[in-house]
Amino acid sequence: MRHEVVIVGGGTAGITVAARLRRAGVTDVAVVEPSEHHYCQPLWTLVGGGLADAASTVRPEARVLPVGVTWIRDRAVQVHPDARTVDLDDGRRLSYEHLVVAPGLRLDFDGVPGLAEAVGHDGVSSNYRFDLAPRTWEFIRQVRGGTAVFTMPPGPIKCAGAPQKIAYLAADWWRRQGALDRMRVILVLPTAAMFSQPDWGEVLKGVAAGYGIEVRHDTHLVEVDGPARRAVLLDTKGGTKEDIDFEVLHAVPPQSAPDWVKASPLAGATAALAPGGTLLVVGDDRANLTSGVGGPQDAAVLYTPEQIVAGLDGLRVDRADTVRRPVPADGRTAEALDTVVVAVRP
Numbered sequence: 001m002r003h004e005v006v007i008v009g010g011g012t013a014g015i016t017v018a019a020r021l022r023r024a025g026v027t028d029v030a031v032v033e034p035s036e037h038h039y040c041q042p043l044w045t046l047v048g049g050g051l052a053d054a055a056s057t058v059r060p061e062a063r064v065l066p067v068g069v070t071w072i073r074d075r076a077v078q079v080h081p082d083a084r085t086v087d088l089d090d091g092r093r094l095s096y097e098h099l100v101v102a103p104g105l106r107l108d109f110d111g112v113p114g115l116a117e118a119v120g121h122d123g124v125s126s127n128y129r130f131d132l133a134p135r136t137w138e139f140i141r142q143v144r145g146g147t148a149v150f151t152m153p154p155g156p157i158k159c160a161g162a163p164q165k166i167a168y169l170a171a172d173w174w175r176r177q178g179a180l181d182r183m184r185v186i187l188v189l190p191t192a193a194m195f196s197q198p199d200w201g202e203v204l205k206g207v208a209a210g211y212g213i214e215v216r217h218d219t220h221l222v223e224v225d226g227p228a229r230r231a232v233l234l235d236t237k238g239g240t241k242e243d244i245d246f247e248v249l250h251a252v253p254p255q256s257a258p259d260w261v262k263a264s265p266l267a268g269a270t271a272a273l274a275p276g277g278t279l280l281v282v283g284d285d286r287a288n289l290t291s292g293v294g295g296p297q298d299a300a301v302l303y304t305p306e307q308i309v310a311g312l313d314g315l316r317v318d319r320a321d322t323v324r325r326p327v328p329a330d331g332r333t334a335e336a337l338d339t340v341v342v343a344v345r346p
């Protein structure tokens, strides 16, 4: 089977790219997606906050795929960029002219000891899964006093705002129930700032203070004892650990690329580049933390042109810049900073 464009993953990214390509006149686009269902994940925050039904976040995949796109209902298991092929779980092999890889991030609940066992009961939940978001709301709704902990992991995650939004929705609910005074609400962030964009960070600082939320910076969840309802937090600056007894814990799991992507030539693009081939790297620039808007807040997952170039042994670097990209922000135009590197294998 051969297609001009193969897109691995029919989630938000995959279907959006497929729609743009179809609109641009590309006729042969195939999407590899095993799931019959498409989920609007941003709505899961509202499900956890009691403001939306889980059922309203699901659509049949067939209904969201753009007209004219071929749906291959299987899972990609390996990519061979040199041969321009993708292996599917059922043993079939697809050929492509162009490949888009969009299988989303893997949720690693096992990355925090005790978390995988605890989620879904003992007051522990996470809006990051369709089946768990309604449990978040159950736990929040039932509590009338005690400690509630909301955590964000270090490293890249989808939606840097989601770990905070559920804390504010919960605090607002408890305030409306007259229970907020009996609650101790702790928001645990791995970062030194509230948010990557300083002026939004200032606003969020005010929102948290308005609900009396204690914010722990440079701190993350390292262990959960579900039956004992105890969370262990690590302050990475001081190197100290703290045990906290909770009534409710909303934990966002660590996230990373799926294992098959990590183990594929995609993770070693430099080595896989054929003579005459061009490597294009576009990513959020580390300078975005201080002078740009949006993007991840963790310096460990941001780039500098110099850092990318240092990993391009044997390639000729034609371009290595920090590029300003205009983006709309609150009715005005702000700038996001991207690292752009173009290199060629001689």
Ligand SMILES: Cc1cc2nc3c(=O)[nH]c(=O)nc-3n(C[C@H](O)[C@H](O)[C@H](O)COP(=O)(O)OP(=O)(O)OC[C@H]3O[C@@H](n4cnc5c(N)ncnc54)[C@H](O)[C@@H]3O)c2cc1C
Pocket (backbone or CB within 6 Å): 008, 009, 010, 011, 012, 013, 014, 032, 033, 034, 035, 040, 041, 042, 043, 044, 045, 074, 075, 076, 077, 102, 103, 104, 105, 127, 128, 129, 158, 159, 161, 162, 258
């Ligand atoms: C609780 C929560 C709140 C959020 N809030 C917001 C928000 O307010 N605003 C915002 O902009 N974003 C938000 N997001 C983030 C947003 O949902 C994601 O950024 C977006 O879904 C990413 O799209 P994606 O297509 O990359 O991944 P996904 O939407 O996760 O889709 C990946 C797809 O790839 C498929 N797949 C996986 N492995 C394979 C494989 N091997 N082969 C083929 N297919 C595969 C999966 O079945 C899935 O359909 C939120 C996310 C969560 C979880």
